[in-house]
Amino acid sequence: MPRLLRIRKNVFTLRPRGNEWANANINILKSRKPAIIDCGSTFGTNINYFKKILRSLGIQTIDKIIISHSHIDHCQNTGLFAEQFGAEVIAHKNAIPILKRSKQGFDAFDYWELVEEAFPRIFHSRLNWLYRRILLMGFNFFVYKRGGRVKNVTTVSEGDVIDLGDMNLEVLFTPGHSDDGLCLLEKKLKILFTGDMIPWTPYIHTNIEDFRTSILKILKYSDEFDIKTMVRGHLRPQDAQIEKKNYRIFLRDMDVAEKRILTLLKHKQPLTSKDMLPYIFQRTHFAHQLIYRVIMRTQQFWIAKYLQDLEHKKLIKSSKKGKKTLYYLME
Ligand SMILES: [Zn+2]
Missing domain, CATH: 1.10.10.10 (Winged helix-like DNA-binding domain superfamily/Winged helix DNA-binding domain)
Structure with missing residues (x-):
């Protein structure tokens, strides 16, 4: 199956290498100001391969990098890509600590406490500090230090519109899966980019109420603007009718x-x-x-x-x- 999917004439989804459930897609918008939604991880898509894809699409550079949320599989490459292309990085304000790497170690990750809770035999033992250290060193080396840090982030929130020249992305704030989740609506093309607000998401960070409200918001907007395609952060884009049923x-x-x-x-x-x-x-x-x-x-x-x-x-x-x-x- 090809890794580059064409969603519309000028909208593409680049699927990652390896496991598609654990590595995120990169959406490429060949607009007047070319943009990508999410950057993927170093494991899923490396920079040289990405540049080759851009060349094949006739895109010289990337103007804007929009981050759907700050989970590593979606944003690990952000620093690297921003530097390579001199691109503006756009995200919700809650994504800043991870993008700038200003929080260190596991404390930067909202789910770490739950991981400790879920593995009581390991993490409630007296050797907790040792397991934490070993995991942290591995994590920093293989994940956190790679991809580089982002210097500047432009923040957006509910209702903002990101202008790409001949395309516009309206921002919906959709917390639940993460506390910085954004969905992006292209009304003219009738596409909704849903990030990880996927109807089988394995993980919920904020709370059930947020999650439910965000799903209802996605359903409302997709009805109101007659959305045809929902482009998720993982796996193939979905026909909106089918995806709405999945949400319900x-x-x-x-x-x-x-x-x-x-x-x-x-x-x-x-x-x-x-x-x-x-x-x-x-x-x-x-x-x-x-x-x-x-x-x-x-x-x-x-x-x-x-x-x-x-x-x-x-x-x-x-x-x-x-x-x-x-x-x-x-x-
Ligand atoms: Zn995620």
């Missing part, structure tokens, strides 16, 4: 998961999140690869977020007993 299924599955938690607690309480885990998920909910479930413990992330959401809605409550957190129904 995903929303429904989230409801089902929360209802199951409440039903379980009605039958027996208190329960820990581990007790509930085997009963929560539908097949469609986690239609992604085993690698996420095993390495990133994504199901544990999700159940933690559901429980947080139900507590926030005052439907359940929790209490600590030793290292365990126990959940009860609210009376």
Whole structure:
């Protein structure tokens, strides 16, 4: 299958090398001011290959680099690409610490705390500091130091329009998967670039409420502007009708998961999140690869977020007993 897909006459998606679920696409807009949405990682797309692709499209340079969110698979190359092309980097303000590498180590990554939570045998042991050090050294060497740091970032927020000469991208702020997520709407071409707000996203950072609101926003805008194509950060772009259906299924599955938690607690309480885990998920909910479930413990992330959401809605409550957190129904 070709790595370069043509979405419209002047819009292309470059798919990464290697695993497409773990490496992100680069979208290339051959507008009067040529732009890309996301940069990919050094593992997914290297600079020489990328330049070759640009030449084949008759693009001399890149004016603007827009970052859908600051996860490494989407933005690792940003510093390198910005320097090579002298391009302006555009992102949400919450993406700045990672893009500028001003936060170091795992603390820069919002999910690290959850990783520690999900692997209690390793990270709650007395050797925690050692495991952290080894992982951190590897991570810094293989991931964080590569790709370089970004010097300047132009920030955008909800409703801003990025002018590319003969194309315009309207910014939708869509937190949930990350706290800096942007979707980009090209009304004339009827395309919505959705980043990682994908209806099978393995990971949610902010909370269920944000995530739900962002999906509803995506559905609203795609209806209102009669969007034909949804271009995701991973895998192939999707027909908007199909993708909207996927979003609705995903929303429904989230409801089902929360209802199951409440039903379980009605039958027996208190329960820990581990007790509930085997009963929560539908097949469609986690239609992604085993690698996420095993390495990133994504199901544990999700159940933690559901429980947080139900507590926030005052439907359940929790209490600590030793290292365990126990959940009860609210009376
Ligand atoms: Zn992401």
